Amino acid sequence: MPDDCGQRVTAVIPTLGRSPWLVPCLEAxxxxxPEIEIVLVDQGESPVETGIAEKADKTLRLGRNLGFAxxxxxxxxxxxxxxxxxxNDDALVEPGxxxxxxxxxxxxxxxxxxxxxxxxxxxxxxxxxxxxADGCGIAWNRWLQAVQIGHGEPAPADSEPVREVLxxxxxxxxxRRQALPSHPxxxxxxxxxxxxxxxxxxxxxxxxxxxxxxxxxxHAGSATGxxxxxxxxxxxYGNRWIVARRAFGxxxxxxxxxxxxxxxRAVLSLDGARVAxxxxxxxxxxxx
Numbered sequence: 428m429p430d431d432c433g434q435r436v437t438a439v440i441p442t443l444g445r446s447p448w449l450v451p452c453l454e455a456x457x458x459x460x461p462e463i464e465i466v467l468v469d470q471g472e473s474p475v476e477t478g479i480a481e482k483a484d485k486t487l488r489l490g491r492n493l494g495f496a497x498x499x500x501x502x503x504x505x506x507x508x509x510x511x512x513x514x515n516d517d518a519l520v521e522p523g524x525x526x527x528x529x530x531x532x533x534x535x536x537x538x539x540x541x542x543x544x545x546x547x548x549x550x551x552x553x554x555x556x557x558x559x560a561d562g563c564g565i566a567w568n569r570w571l572q573a574v575q576i577g578h579g580e581p582a583p584a585d586s587e588p589v590r591e592v593l594x595x596x597x598x599x600x601x602x603r604r605q606a607l608p609s610h611p612x613x614x615x616x617x618x619x620x621x622x623x624x625x626x627x628x629x630x631x632x633x634x635x636x637x638x639x640x641x642x643x644x645x646h647a648g649s650a651t652g653x654x655x656x657x658x659x660x661x662x663x664y665g666n667r668w669i670v671a672r673r674a675f676g677x678x679x680x681x682x683x684x685x686x687x688x689x690x691x692r693a694v695l696s697l698d699g700a701r702v703a704x705x706x707x708x709x710x711x712x713x714x715x
Contacts, residue, residue, distance in 0.1 A: 431462075432460055432525050432526040432529040432530075433459075433460030433461055433462030433463040433525060434462045434508075435508055435509045435510055435529060436460065436463050436464070436508055436509070436510045436511070436512055436525055436529065436601070437463070437464040437465075437466055437502075437503075437506035437507075437508040437510070437511050437512065438456050438463055438464070438465050438466070438511075438512040438513075438514050439466045439468065439499050439502030439503055439506070439511060439512065439513055439514070440452060440453070440465065440466070440467050440468065440483070440502075440514050440515070440516050441468040441470060441495055441498035441499055441502065441515075441516070442467060442468065442469060442470065442471065442475065442516040443470050443471045443492060443516075444469060444470075444471030444473065444474075444475045444479075445471070446516040446517045446647075447517075448516060448517040448518070448519065448548075448647050449475070449479060449516045449517075450479055450482065451519055452514065452515075452516050452517065452518060452519055453465060453467070453479070453482040453483060454482065455519045455520050455521075456512075456514065456520055456525075457482070458522070459520050459521070459522055459523065459524050459525050459526075460525040460526065463512075463525060464484045464485070464506060464508060465482070465483040465484050465485070466483065466484065466485045466486075466487065466502040466505050466506055467479075467480060467482075467483035467485070467486045467487070467502075468486075468487045468489065468498040468499070468501055468502045469486055469487065469488050469489060470489045470490075470491065470492045470493060470498050471492075472490075472491075474488055485505055485506075487501055487502060487505060489501070493614075493617075494614070494616075494617035494618045495597070495612070495617070495618040495621060496612035496613055496614045496615075496616050496617060496618065496621040497612075497614040497617075499513055499597070499611070499612050500610050500611060500612055500614065503604075503607070503611060507604075508604070509603070509604055509605075510528075510529060510532065510601050510602065510603060510604060511601070511602045511604055511607070512525070512528075512599075512600065512601045512602075513597040513598075513599070513600055513602070513622075514598075514599050514644075515597075515598045515599065515646065515648060517548075517646060517647040517648045518545070518598055518599045518644050518645065518646045518647070518648075519548065519644060519645045519646075519647075520599060520643075520644045521642075521643040521644060521645070523641070523642065523643075524543055524599075524642045524643060524644055525601075527543065527639050527641050527642040528541045528542070528543065528600075528601040528639055528642050529601065531589050531637050531639045531642075532601065532603055532637070534589075535589075535635070535637060537633065537634060537635055538603070538634065538635045538636060538637045539602060539603050539606035539607070539629045539634035539635065539636060540594070540595040540600055540601065540602045540603065540606070540626075540629070540634075540636045540637070541589075541595065541600065541601050541636065541637040541638070541639050541642075542563075542564060542592075542595035542596060542598075542599060542600040542601070542636075542637075542638060542639070542642070543599065543638075543639050543640070543641070543642025543643050543644055544560060544563050544582050544583060544585070544638070544640050544642070544643055544644075545560070545561040545562045545563070545575075545596065545598055545599055545643075545644050545645070545646045546558055546559060546560060546561055546582055546643060546644070546645045546646065547559045547560070547561045547579075547645070547646065548561075548645035548646055548647040549647075558581065558582040559579060559580070559581065559582065560575075560576075560577040560578060560579070560580050560581070560582040560583070561575060561578060561598070561645075561646045562575025562576060562577065562578050562596050562598065562646075563575070563576040563577040563582075563583065563592070563638050563640075564576045564592030564593065564594065564595060564596065564636065564638045565592065565593050565594040565595065565596055565622065565623055565626055566592065566593050567593070567674075569681070570681055570682060570684075570685040571671050571675070571679050571681060571682045571685075572667060572682075572685065573620060573623040573667070573670070575596060576592065576638075583640045584640065585640050585641045585643065586640070586641070587640040588640075589637050589638065589639050589640070590637070590638050591635050591636065591637060591638075592636050592637065592638045593626055593630070593636065594622065594623060594625070594626020594627070594629070594630070594636045595622065595626065595636050595637075595638075596622055597612075597621070597622035597625075598644075598646055598648070599644040599646065600622075606629060606632075606634050608628070611625055612624075612625055613625075615669075615715060616662075616666050616669065616670070617662055617666075618659075618662055619659070619662045619663045619666045619667075620663070620666035620667055620669070620670045621666075623670050624666075624669075624670045624673065627670065627673060627674045628673075656700055656704075657699075657700040657701075657703045657704045657707065658704070659704065660700060660701050660703070660704020660705060660707075660708065661703075661704045661707040661708045661711060662708070662711075663704070663708065664686065664689075664704060664705050664707075664708025664709065664711075664712075665707070665708035665709070665710075665711030665712045665715075666708075666711075666712075667682070667708075667712075668682065668708070668709070668712035669711075669712050669715050672712075686705060686709070689701075689705060690702065690705050690706075693705065
């Protein structure tokens with residue numbers, strides 16, 4: 428692995444200051460690559476504690492929640508290193524993560540991005556769930572939903588070779604700055620599907636993306652889906668249509684079928700937040 432990998436990488440971490448994993452996230456990055464530059468993008472109503480902010484090399488204080496896309500763009504713009512890592516504030520990289528991703532991109536000059544195997548990290552007090560994959564890259568499923576490859580399945584062995592994927596999840600990934608447009612993540616998407624949209628645009632320009640099984644990170648955020656708010660459902664369903672339209676150029680019948688089935692299930696289960704979110708998502712997609 429490159430000896431100077433940390434000196435070549437900026438890690439951008441957007442946060443609302445609520446994650447119990449924020450400090451371990453920052454510490455894990457520095458432990459893995461001491462020379463890495465960390466840009467913390469603080470979107471919380473109140474500033475993160477001074478002791479936490481001091482664990483980053485730069486802290487951008489926004490004072491309000493602009494969403495993942497805009498916050499990450501600002502963090503990327505505040506740095507100039509060769510590679511940019513996007514890391515959620517509830518993701519913990521394991522030793523060797525930075526170097527293995529840098530090495531993979533060095534070996535494949537047409538790759539715009541690389542990610543390792545993201546593993547599910549159990550909630551505090553429950554204990555670790557072992558090597559169960561949270562995601563091994565992004566793919567379209569048969570309903571044209573963007574999904575995390577291998578989610579919930581046993582993680583691939585770290586000895587497996589590097590392979591190409593449609594795109595990487597911005598949960599914990601490394602991007603080649605040279606490949607990125609001036610505003611990599613579409614701010615209109617706010618959150619959800621913004622990394623899928625970037626993957627689609629990069630691939631259209633001839634870039635590829637890589638999965639590096641030897642690189643590992645653990646992600647604590649996957650258990651929140653059952654309690655998602657109306658606004659999150661609105662963004663998820665709306666952004667899916669927006670990004671799929673950009674990727675495929677036309678409305679896909681199977682997407683509509685899946686959404687209607689999801690709506691019926693939400694009605695039958697009396698999930699008012701999801702019902703309202705799906706309908707609002709359709710309206711959002713029609714406007715953008």
